[in-house]
Amino acid sequence: MDRFEKIFFGISVVMLALFLCALFYASAAMHVHVQSSQEVISVKPGGNLAMAVLTTAPFNNPGVKQIGPHDYEVDIIAQAWTFYPSEIKLPAGANVEFKATSVDVTHGFLIPGTLINMMLIPGQVSITHYRFEHAGTYLLLCHEYCGRGHHTMFAKVEVQ
Amino acid sequence: MSTAIVYQPEQRLELPDGQRRLIALTIYLGFAALAVGVINGLAQALSYAHINIFQYYPGMNSYYQGLTVHGVFNAIIFTFAFANGFVTLTMARGLNRKVHSGLLIAAFGSLALGSLLAAFAMFSGRASVLYTFYAPLQAHWTFYLGLVLIVVSTWITSLNLFVTLRSWRREHRGERIPLLAFISVVTYVFWDISSLGIAVETVVFVLPWSLGLVATTDPLMDRTLFWFTGHPIVYFWLLPVYISWYAMIPKQVGGKLFSDSAVRAVFLMFLCIIPIGMHHQYMDPGISSKLKFATAILTFTVFLPSLLTAFSVMYALEIGGRKRGGTGLVGWFFALPWSDPSVAAQVLAMLVFLLGGITGLMNASYSMNIEIHNTTFVPGHFHLTVGTAVALSVMGIAYWLVPYLEHRKLWSRGLAQAQAWIYAAGVLIFARGMISGGLAGMPRRTAIALAPYSEPSWHLAGIITAVGGSLMVIGALLFFLDIGLTVVIGEREEPAEIPFTETIHAPATVGWEVSFDHLRYWIAIAFVLIVVMYGPFVATHIPLASVGVPFKRF
Ligand code: HEM
Ligand SMILES: [Cu+2]
Numbered sequence A: 001m002d003r004f005e006k007i008f009f010g011i012s013v014v015m016l017a018l019f020l021c022a023l024f025y026a027s028a029a030m031h032v033h034v035q036s037s038q039e040v041i042s043v044k045p046g047g048n049l050a051m052a053v054l055t056t057a058p059f060n061n062p063g064v065k066q067i068g069p070h071d072y073e074v075d076i077i078a079q080a081w082t083f084y085p086s087e088i089k090l091p092a093g094a095n096v097e098f099k100a101t102s103v104d105v106t107h108g109f110l111i112p113g114t115l116i117n118m119m120l121i122p123g124q125v126s127i128t129h130y131r132f133e134h135a136g137t138y139l140l141l142c143h144e145y146c147g148r149g150h151h152t153m154f155a156k157v158e159v160q
Numbered sequence B: 001m002s003t004a005i006v007y008q009p010e011q012r013l014e015l016p017d018g019q020r021r022l023i024a025l026t027i028y029l030g031f032a033a034l035a036v037g038v039i040n041g042l043a044q045a046l047s048y049a050h051i052n053i054f055q056y057y058p059g060m061n062s063y064y065q066g067l068t069v070h071g072v073f074n075a076i077i078f079t080f081a082f083a084n085g086f087v088t089l090t091m092a093r094g095l096n097r098k099v100h101s102g103l104l105i106a107a108f109g110s111l112a113l114g115s116l117l118a119a120f121a122m123f124s125g126r127a128s129v130l131y132t133f134y135a136p137l138q139a140h141w142t143f144y145l146g147l148v149l150i151v152v153s154t155w156i157t158s159l160n161l162f163v164t165l166r167s168w169r170r171e172h173r174g175e176r177i178p179l180l181a182f183i184s185v186v187t188y189v190f191w192d193i194s195s196l197g198i199a200v201e202t203v204v205f206v207l208p209w210s211l212g213l214v215a216t217t218d219p220l221m222d223r224t225l226f227w228f229t230g231h232p233i234v235y236f237w238l239l240p241v242y243i244s245w246y247a248m249i250p251k252q253v254g255g256k257l258f259s260d261s262a263v264r265a266v267f268l269m270f271l272c273i274i275p276i277g278m279h280h281q282y283m284d285p286g287i288s289s290k291l292k293f294a295t296a297i298l299t300f301t302v303f304l305p306s307l308l309t310a311f312s313v314m315y316a317l318e319i320g321g322r323k324r325g326g327t328g329l330v331g332w333f334f335a336l337p338w339s340d341p342s343v344a345a346q347v348l349a350m351l352v353f354l355l356g357g358i359t360g361l362m363n364a365s366y367s368m369n370i371e372i373h374n375t376t377f378v379p380g381h382f383h384l385t386v387g388t389a390v391a392l393s394v395m396g397i398a399y400w401l402v403p404y405l406e407h408r409k410l411w412s413r414g415l416a417q418a419q420a421w422i423y424a425a426g427v428l429i430f431a432r433g434m435i436s437g438g439l440a441g442m443p444r445r446t447a448i449a450l451a452p453y454s455e456p457s458w459h460l461a462g463i464i465t466a467v468g469g470s471l472m473v474i475g476a477l478l479f480f481l482d483i484g485l486t487v488v489i490g491e492r493e494e495p496a497e498i499p500f501t502e503t504i505h506a507p508a509t510v511g512w513e514v515s516f517d518h519l520r521y522w523i524a525i526a527f528v529l530i531v532v533m534y535g536p537f538v539a540t541h542i543p544l545a546s547v548g549v550p551f552k553r554f
């Protein structure tokens, strides 16, 4: 290789290494949480996914649950083309754990303006954490194509 | 600059007429697919501005039917057809010999039949599953079989390249593989390995399931297999264009390619680093954070070959620009032969690609990805890359390739030039709209014009998207007009020559660089890395879940 090329190669490597460091720093310092839940919904032989979801905790009782002074858990079921529950009320400043799963196809789980962004894959439980600092009405929408009515699939999160 | 040992490629290639026609047919099939895809794109871009036109399209029953057509025709049929035709030609040119006619026919047949089957499934409304066909959305079996045949056509093309290379090697023992042939064959070896994910997904899981032979499928496994191929597929789109940027554009601008070894190294890097598809699954459950982390690191390493490409290609352009009298830091750039539409389109495509690279780095960083995953940021990004760096470059290549294949002059150079500028301007506006919308959480793959919800910050973004998208469509239609007229009524001319560059540094015949040509070592590295990256997932995910029951409400 030529001298020019070696220099450019060196610069490129250093640049990418710096980007990587920035990335690691950002994810650690800003507490960006990318889900990696390993919880699954298992279907018994002869059963089906929808039944399995509805009989597995916490999805046998979906909704908002207070689990500590400032801690909430929200369990949500996604089904073409709705979220259950479709209205969620939470206090501002609380630590919220979202658990969601699908009973049919792959759905999305996005709340614009927050760091909540997950895929819901049949048979898998998706989990993320967030704290809403500001009161307001947030949109929870499905951002993965899930059939003809996909664009009608959304819910509202009221933060007071 | 170091003194030149100029390596000049051998004399011109005379391809038999039959082979020339087949290559032309393959490429035209790709252009026809692109035309259908792009026309559907208009409905999508306008939908983001709340203008609903898809219902006026014949046979389109839903936004998503059109979007499936757009994705499959543009990103799979167009790109694969072009690669099959073009890379077969560059291989023949690189070795100065004809290819195998039977395999050429078989590849075309498989591609055409596969495209027909998939088109039937999509246009009859039986396959509105988008080009990612995530199970348990279940398309008609003809859709999956069609895709399989399309992939098989790329494998037959590979076989053709291998056979041709082998017979060349018999006559040239101990010689280095000529550069053009080397990068052509590496492109296809790379793709053969990359395509294994989608091949297993369709043949082993989804196709039998769509035929009712098995009752359920495992959505996460299918999705992971899809993305195993779905990431490297972007390089299969890109590498044929890199062949043009590296080995042809320098000639077209009067420059020279700097070094043979650097180009080979770049293509081999792509070959070695295949298994990073999990960066499309950062937001998925069921995949450990360690794997996501490792994927992020490896993803950054594949920016390296693209950065090196930027350097080499830029340098070749600079040599050309200076020879043409350009001076100063940027003067050479304006001195490039901009009036040659083939050059103008491809240099514009490169400029757009720089922006595509930056937005790609943002996608790849998983802390950023959480803000933009599955928002319109993503299509904003990849219309800069595949939608322009690839598509506009292919249009640029067509401006010499079609005259070469037809022995006819390009119908209008002026129209071709205008086309390139309109398309490039269009995509910059389009991407600006989609990216800003995406940063505000505007979802992709969503018929926004019909959605009951909206956010105020999406309105302007949607309008910009529609304006830019319309310009792109106009640019693309002008391309089809010019090429169509060239084929039908272009003025006849003497057979032209394929532009093919000289390198300043010839391939080394001694030393470690010779090992570039021993592909089996590089292939071994690729497989080791695949096992390291995907082994843990497969090991922990088995036994497969039986949760995916057919879903056809689309
Ligand atoms: C020329 C005019 C074009 C326009 C106006 C256009 C417009 C669009 C729009 C608005 C979307 C997003 C739709 C959505 O997410 O709901 C989209 C998606 C897409 N486009 Fe294009 N596009 C064009 C050309 C191309 C080209 C040339 C390619 C590739 C060669 C391409 C490949 C894709 C792919 C792969 C998708 C994703 C489909 C999916 O999400 O399933 N587009 N296009
Ligand atoms: Cu959806």
Ligand SMILES: [Cu+2]
Pocket (backbone or CB within 6 Å): B230, B231, B232, B234, B276, B277, B279, B280
């Ligand atoms: Cu990727």
